[in-house]
Amino acid sequence: MTNQEIAQVLNEIGDRLDILGEDSFKVGAYRRAARVLEQEPYPAEALVAEGRLQELRGIGKAIATKVADLLREGRSPYLERLREQVPDSVTELLKVPGIGPRTAGRLWREMGISNLAELEAAARSGALRGKPGIGGKTEANILAAIERLRARPDRLPLFRVYDVARAVKERLRALPSITDADAAGSVRRWQPTVGDLDFVAASTDPPAAIRAFVQFPEVGSVVAQGETEARVLLSAGVQADLRTVHPEAYGSLLQHFTGSKEHNIQLRELASTKGLSISEYGVKRLSTGETKPCATEEDVYRMLGLDLIPPEIRHGSGEIEAAARHTLPKLVAHADIRGDLQCHTTYSDGSASVLEMALAAKDLGYDYLAITDHSPGRANAGGLTLERLQQQAAEVAEVRRQVPGITLLHGSEVDIRADGSLDLPDEVLARLDLVVAAVHSAMGQPRERVTARVLAAVRHPLVDVLAHPTGRLLGERDPIDLDLDAVFAAAAESGVALEINAGPSRLDLDGSLARQAHAAGVLLCVNTDAHATAHLASFMPWGVAQARRAWLTADDLLNCRPAPALMEWLAARKKRASARVGR
């Protein structure tokens, strides 16, 4: 059972305790333990076996015992007892913005409302009105919120909102009342999916900035508006908040609303041990009550004795301790990338020729590029027959002569077939410079089968890279049901590199899984899987951001190595493979 699955159980326990009216700090403890586990790179299963689960901050005796029960029995007796007390559908009510646990619990206990349909019916008939704390306006808000909930998923892929986020940011920066503005929150942390957009601005006249913001053409409707902050629904279908402060406190504001929540909680705990208190307005010394606003984020962290923590790793998973010890890793940067190990051309489903891709990669200053078109089994994506692959080898050789100064590798993105065999014969794979294996079909196979299939590829002596390991497409296709711990262990053993696919709709592995892979001793690489020349440049930052979220340095990534080192790595794999295949 993965840490994410355990976290789900703990979150559900939290939801149900909340509705039952349990102490909010007890509820918070379960939610916090869930967040901690979600970010924990080591499998909880291993930590339990070693008796070290309680070493995680936020997990004490009671929760550790419940997690151990869950892992041993495959179900949580405690959660099952709670499920008997609260019907499943009541937790649906929490998804309605404006309805929290208090209201949900009361609706259920006092009116017998136990799902969204009943809530909607009650609101329509006017039955809610007159209950303590609920008037006509709340009733209307509930109806509107249910409508929106039906129309939109609760989280959107980052790439779906990235452009509108940038447009709003630029519009804010252009306002005369604003001196600086950013998209903070999960956008700034490069989370693969976002719930809403958080804008922050430094303003000499906050009320004027707020008034201008709610009039932006991107804004569909105004949800809430005050003197210093506002919440709107953008026409693009995502909620956006703007918070403003005077410029001298902009660093405090930016830090505060970049989050994550867990990071900020830990930061404030640290502050309190130093007699300080942090808010979006500054750092307050409790002894004097004096607040010192911070103009930059560096100032905020420095006042706590910390190095500046990059937004991508603000998860509350060890970064604050590392910043205090001055041992934060030097995270990989876009400039560290020396080449790209997966791209497509017009030979299969790409839109550019081998020559065009090579020139584009050279323009980026890359040392190498691997051409990896699809294998024959992917006929619908123009997978190459053996004959076409042969032709392409000749063309690659020709382009090598035409474009000196970049190492062009001839490879294949070979299909891992439903039975775990590869879609090209060994003697063909052996002649390629680089073999990238990937699952593209039969993605609904049960866990054991699909895991065995991927393990077979990872252990195949001629495979160098496993591409987009989970196969998920953000907002479109769920990941395959893979036992990733087993895959990571096998990749660490066989030396196969796992891909962080930089395609904005993939981000696969994402930062959190890549961190787990790295902790298991796996080598990683960041590839764009470009299907056009423009993708080589525009996708890479998305992949690098995921690598940064995984705490990776340039040393941890195969394609940050200079060409000679990469060639050495490939040669060593070939040598080992021929020894094994020859036996």
Place this chain on the structure above:
DNA sequence: GCCGTTTTCGGCCCGACTGTTTTCAGTCG
């Protein structure tokens, strides 16, 4: 339920906005 450089008990991050209230609870991030 978790946690400890004043604490094994008594705290637990902080502030804005809304709606329904005459001073605040609930929600959100």
